Amino acid sequence: xxxxxxxGPQAAATGAEPRLQALAHELYQRSGARELGLPQEQFxxxxxxxxxxxxxxxxxPARTAEFYRSLRIEELVLAHACAAGSExxxxxxxxxxxxxxxxxxxxxxxxxVRARELADSLYAELYGTETRAGKRTSKLAxxxxxxxxxxxxxxxxxxxxxxxxxxxxREISLExxxxxxxxxxxxxxQPAGCDARLVAATDEALAALSAEERFILAAYYLDGRRLxxxxxxxxxxxxxxSRKLERVAGGVRKAIVEGLLRRGMSRAQTEEALETDxxxxxxxxxxxxxxxxxxxxxxxxxx
Amino acid sequence: MAELPKIVRQRLQAERAxxxxxxxxxxxxxxxxxxxxxxERTLVLEHLAxxxxxxxxxxxxxxxxxxxxxxxxxxxxxxxxxxxxxxxRWWRASLLRWGALAAGVVIVASAVLVPKLGERExxxxxxxxxxxxxxxxxxxxxxxxxxKEEAKAGEPERERAPQAAARKSRPAENKAAVxxxxxxxxxxxxxxxxxxxxxxxxxxxxxxxVIAEATPEPAARPQSRQEQVTVxxxxxxxPTPPAAQMLGRAGSLGKESAPEHGATKKVPxxxxxxxxxxxxxxxxxxxxSISANGEVQRSLDSGRTWEVVPIAQGAQFxxxxxxxxxxxxxxxxxALYHSSxxxxxWSRIAVHMDGIRLSGDIVRIEFSDLARGIVATSSSETWATxxxxxxxxxx
Numbered sequence: 001x002x003x004x005x006x007x008g009p010q011a012a013a014t015g016a017e018p019r020l021q022a023l024a025h026e027l028y029q030r031s032g033a034r035e036l037g038l039p040q041e042q043f044x045x046x047x048x049x050x051x052x053x054x055x056x057x058x059x060x061p062a063r064t065a066e067f068y069r070s071l072r073i074e075e076l077v078l079a080h081a082c083a084a085g086s087e088x089x090x091x092x093x094x095x096x097x098x099x100x101x102x103x104x105x106x107x108x109x110x111x112x113v114r115a116r117e118l119a120d121s122l123y124a125e126l127y128g129t130e131t132r133a134g135k136r137t138s139k140l141a142x143x144x145x146x147x148x149x150x151x152x153x154x155x156x157x158x159x160x161x162x163x164x165x166x167x168x169x170r171e172i173s174l175e176x177x178x179x180x181x182x183x184x185x186x187x188x189x190q191p192a193g194c195d196a197r198l199v200a201a202t203d204e205a206l207a208a209l210s211a212e213e214r215f216i217l218a219a220y221y222l223d224g225r226r227l228x229x230x231x232x233x234x235x236x237x238x239x240x241x242s243r244k245l246e247r248v249a250g251g252v253r254k255a256i257v258e259g260l261l262r263r264g265m266s267r268a269q270t271e272e273a274l275e276t277d278x279x280x281x282x283x284x285x286x287x288x289x290x291x292x293x294x295x296x297x298x299x300x301x302x303x
Numbered sequence: 304m305a306e307l308p309k310i311v312r313q314r315l316q317a318e319r320a321x322x323x324x325x326x327x328x329x330x331x332x333x334x335x336x337x338x339x340x341x342x343e344r345t346l347v348l349e350h351l352a353x354x355x356x357x358x359x360x361x362x363x364x365x366x367x368x369x370x371x372x373x374x375x376x377x378x379x380x381x382x383x384x385x386x387x388x389x390x391x392r393w394w395r396a397s398l399l400r401w402g403a404l405a406a407g408v409v410i411v412a413s414a415v416l417v418p419k420l421g422e423r424e425x426x427x428x429x430x431x432x433x434x435x436x437x438x439x440x441x442x443x444x445x446x447x448x449x450x451k452e453e454a455k456a457g458e459p460e461r462e463r464a465p466q467a468a469a470r471k472s473r474p475a476e477n478k479a480a481v482x483x484x485x486x487x488x489x490x491x492x493x494x495x496x497x498x499x500x501x502x503x504x505x506x507x508x509x510x511x512x513v514i515a516e517a518t519p520e521p522a523a524r525p526q527s528r529q530e531q532v533t534v535x536x537x538x539x540x541x542p543t544p545p546a547a548q549m550l551g552r553a554g555s556l557g558k559e560s561a562p563e564h565g566a567t568k569k570v571p572x573x574x575x576x577x578x579x580x581x582x583x584x585x586x587x588x589x590x591x592s593i594s595a596n597g598e599v600q601r602s603l604d605s606g607r608t609w610e611v612v613p614i615a616q617g618a619q620f621x622x623x624x625x626x627x628x629x630x631x632x633x634x635x636x637x638a639l640y641h642s643s644x645x646x647x648x649w650s651r652i653a654v655h656m657d658g659i660r661l662s663g664d665i666v667r668i669e670f671s672d673l674a675r676g677i678v679a680t681s682s683s684e685t686w687a688t689x690x691x692x693x694x695x696x697x698x
Contacts, residue, residue, distance in 0.1 A: 151332035158363035214352035
């Protein structure tokens with residue numbers, strides 16, 4: 001989701017667009033960057049980089065300004081001041097986030113020792129253990145202020161946890177997969193022993209769903225998430241998720257039946273195809289589940 | 304829930320986000336906090352619908368449901384982090400079983416003992432134990448609550464109280480009258496102590512006061528009880544916003560002036576992901592926290608819903624401390640505000656000594672009692688007061 005350089009955001013840094021320059025100055029004043037030892041030039045460069053990443057080709061100064069105003073400027077400055085090695089920034093960071101980070105780690109692994117290990121490993125990365133061209137690189141330099149710093153820390157911690165889980169299971173981490181270009185295996189074109197018309201009708205029905213509807217289906221039926229959990233992920237009440245799920249599940253079945261009818265099946269045959277599928281695919285599903293990493297395995301839930 | 308044909312599950316599982324990179328932590332956290340643009344959100348959702356790993360990360364990255372635990376994190380931090388004893392499933396299941404058994408025993412015991420209590424209530428010795436003021440703390444004060452509702456609110460509490468039987472000895476007295484009488488006496492702290500309120504510690508450590516739950520001072524206890532009862536009312540009756548209830552109570556307490564910057568802004572639902580700083584303090588059902596936007600927040604219902612408390616336009620807060628009704632909030636530019644009425648009215652406190660003013664952002668506020676406390680700044684300054692903020696000394 002990054003793109004080529006664009007003149008709008010860069011203008012904020014270079015001062016080519018006076019309004020954006022004024023905005024950059026205003027944000028700098030508001031951010032407390034000076035107190036944390038972050039120079040204005042570095043701040044402007046940071047804004048330009050973020051703008052370039054998220055607003056490729058955006059030339060409307062009003063939109064650019066709106067985007068910059070939506071950033072968590074104070075937290076952005078804090079993170080980058082920490083990345084730059086400001087002691088004062090680290091003091092503030094630790095005051096604000098140390099406990100939360102340990103708490104979030106505990107929420108993920110539900111084990112004191114592992115939680116401490118997880119949080120400590122992230123701390124090491126936040127502080128910057130890797131050196132690039134003789135310089136320490138802190139993970140905090142990747143924070144862009146799109147969401148809260150706390151939320152970003154939780155997301156990074158979750159990634160770390162998933163990767164750590166994969167490492168212990170001798171699986172390939174997400175980064176390694178990305179580097180090797182095998183992160184997304186090609187989808188199975190057609191399950192063995194299944195009617196091609198059924199597969200086509202199902203794919204057609206799923207393709208007609210919105211992203212949110214597919215997300216809800218996947219989270220509920222594949223990941224085994226509770227309605228309340230899905231609701232929290234989407235920021236809606238669980239009753240809303242329940243209604244949508246009911247509607248989508250019913251709609252998908254209906255769409256498959258219609259698709260099969262269009263492909264020349266009788267109504268009795270469509271019902272038989274769906275029922276047959278349930279029996280025949282049972283073993284196949286089990287096989288797939290045993291191969292795929294169960295997503296819920298990452299999270300130890302209290303039940 | 305409707306059963307989904309297995310072919311659908313199979314095809315869903317076979318779908319992969321071919322060719323697309325995983326969204327980074329910035330986008331995933333912004334997705335959780337709903338701060339992405341509509342287009343970006345759709346793109347992320349498209350990916351999530353096909354990527355189990357990212358769905359898992361989003362799930363793990365959600366703020367914890369029980370914000371109480373976040374508040375308790377401060378306590379753990381004071382004594383070393385992560386000292387929460389893990390609760391096993393077996394223990395939970397046992398708890399459930401024994402809990403059900405205990406409930407059954409209580410019900411049977413009640414059925415046997417209640418008639419006997421009814422006989423004993425007429426005895427003079429039991430009547431002498433009646434504390435007319437004991438019901439005071441069990442009833443709401445808000446004038447917006449009708450007499451009938453007040454009586455209803457008080458009813459369950461009365462049934463539980465040991466004075467219940469004694470109260471039955473006054474059959475002519477209707478519940479509304481009880482409520483009226485009770486309200487007259489409400490502000491008396493001695494009365495409230497009778498309502499089984501836990502005794503507040505004499506003095507707390509600084510660390511406890513800052514990042515842990517703030518146990519209310521005895522004088523602050525009446526408000527906590529009022530709030531708990533009023534919240535209970537809301538659960539039964541129409542869902543009146545707690546903020547409105549709070550303002551109503553302020554009015555009934557004789558404080559006429561409105562907050563300086565308008566009414567509080569209600570944040571519906573559970574504590575939103577975008578405003579999930581640790582709960583700093585809570586007193587009874589009232590909790591205080593700082594949002595990720597630097598706003599002071601208050602929850603009147605044990606963290607289920609949060610409302611932004613407007614203090615000063617444009618102020619960015621970093622620390623909040625509540626000691627009962629006394630609330631302190633500090634933040635950017637040395638801004639320090641104090642409320643002595645639970646956050647209804649605020650006054651700015653100037654921290655200075657011999658012409659030197661506090662500089663930097665206030666990142667920590669600690670009070671060992673209502674008068675003595677310190678504020679610490681991001682520029683490593685520490686200022687102390689021993690007279691509730693009237694004068695300050697730089698350390």
